[in-house]
Amino acid sequence: MAAACALGFALVAAGGGLAAADTPGSEWYLVDFHYPDLHKAATGAGVTVALVGTGVDPKQSAVAQALIPGADVSGTTPGTDTDDVATGYDGTRVATLIGGDGGAGLTGLAPSAKIMPVRVQTADEKNPDSAQTARGVRYAVDHGAKVVLVLSTVTTVQDDLVQAVRYAITHDDVVISPSGNNGSTDNSVDPVCGIAGVVCVAGTDQNGKSSPESSTGSEVDLGAPSKNLLVPTKSGVTVFSSSHYAAALTAAEAALIFSVHPSWTQGQVIRDMLGHTSGGNADGSRKDNNVGYGIIDPLAAVNAAAPQQTDNPLGTPSAAPPPQPPATHAAPGSSSSSSGSSGSSLPLILGIVGAVVVLGGALLGWLFFRRRHPRNYLNDPGYGAGQLYVQPTATINPDAYGGGQNWAQVPQSAPQWYEGEQPQQQPYPAPEQQYAAPAHEQLHTSGEHAAVPPPAGGWQQQPQPSQTPQLPPEYMGEWGLAAEPQPEPAAPADDSEGSRAPVREENE
DSSP, X not given: OHHHHHHHHHHHHTTOOOOTTSXXXXXXXXXXXXXXXXXXXXXXXXXXEEEEESOOOTTOHHHHTTBOOOEEOSSSSOBSOOOOOOTTOHHHHHHHHHHOBXXXXXXXXXXXXXXXXXXXXXXXXXXXXXXXXXXXHHHHHHTTOSEEEEOSOOSSOOHHHHHHHHHHHHTTOEEEEEOOSOTTTTOOOOGGGGSTTOEEEEEEOTTSSBOTTSOOSTTOOEEEEOSSEEEEOSSSEEEEOOHHHHHXXXXXHHHHHHHHOTTOOHHHHHHHHHHSEESOOTTSOOOBTTTBTOEEOHHHHHTSOOOSOOSOTTOXXXXXXXXXXXXXXXXXXXXXXXXXXXXXXXXXXXXXXXXXXXXXXXXXXXXXXXXXXXXXXXXOGGGTTTOSOOOOOOOOOGGGGTTTSOOOOOOOOOOOOOTTOOOSSOSSOOTTSOOOOOGGGSOOSSGGGGSSOOOTTOOOOOOOSOSSOOOOHHHHHHTTOOOOOOOOOOOOOOOTTOOOOOOOOOOO
16 A cells, blocks of 8 residues: 555656545556556557547546547447447546546556547447447558457457457457456356457456456456556546456557557567566466466566567467359340359259259159050050051952952952051052953953953853952961962963963052
8 A cells, every 4th residue: 555655646746647645546556567667668659549349538638638539330330429428437447547647646557649439339338249349440450550459348249340350460450358347247258358369358456366347267368457446437536346447458558569669560569468477377378267378567568579479379360251252143034154153053053953853753753654554555546556457348249250250359448558658569550550461360241341252161160168258368467367278270271372370469
């Protein structure tokens, strides 16, 4: 306590603004940080710290000189009103811990640093979502901040915020988040602390122990004072505890290092902070889940040599996968190209697969039906059934063709043929042809058929087994019937044309 009071009087003499009448011990951390020596080494000049959260009250005199224009990105269109909308005055309290000029006893750890308020919380004090916080981080990076302190409590981190953090790290910014104030309840850590590359800070008390309100866990990287700190209200000052205050002092430490070593990368600044702590392990390893690598030691970090490695020891978020181009749809009546990306061809591929499945099912069904119901090619009209050659059924009267005389050709119905085929030989001579039958085959009844006289002894009548004529063997065999033997005709007597065997026309 005596050391704290002595520090208070020293700060008053130096223009620090902390008087003995102010709350004793409320700035106890300044004693631990050897503030007079630290202030000689670095003040944070030339460095901007962005506060992504509730905004900052510009009327607060202790911090008014440190504020620079920021933005309200709680909506999709940035606004200029960055006044603190939180009942707890959270953004304004954090700002004084970083850049307070000592007015009303509020001394900041980096009093020459600039504070950029980036409001992501709305007036109803509803916790901002991932998209709002991501917009705040990107705005801070794009407008010159070197340290980005994310104060907003995000329930669920989406990839947009992860990529915003990556954006900050790749632009050489240090990103810091408080661990949360759930130490006395479920001890859950703020989800932003789970993003690679983010410095997660938990709160401690005057004895270097974990502050009761502060969340702890494997995500914690550093510890910093948070219990019973002097902070402003809208009408004065008060003493309060919050892990947000620990994160504020850590952000101030990063600003001090950047002000002294402006050429360092964000990775070097973080390695310096993790490697120079109070109460940490001698080998530089992580100590525990309460303070991570240890409690910040700004003076030691400012005076340290540059780390050899320049990358962020806490990692860097992976880049988001490249966005797939949207599927293109051909306009009505236009033909679509078969080329394109795999993403745009997905609907086409699914359509083809569906068509193949349907057609395959139909084919399998047809094959199954064919196995169960084989086609009858002799009865199915689709295969020419009813067009095969049919045996003539006309009844022939032999008396009309010479009675019992020897005859060689039986008139019959014209044969039927398969569709498209033509007989190679007509069954009867065309009417215009002159057909001269042998003398013994010509009929001798009367008129024009009596041109040739009968042979001597007359025509020999052959006995007939029945009145039903027998068809030639060629037709009989075609139907698969046994052809009956035909009697040989009697040899006719010698005539002027000589003996000749009967002539029979062949139907092919």
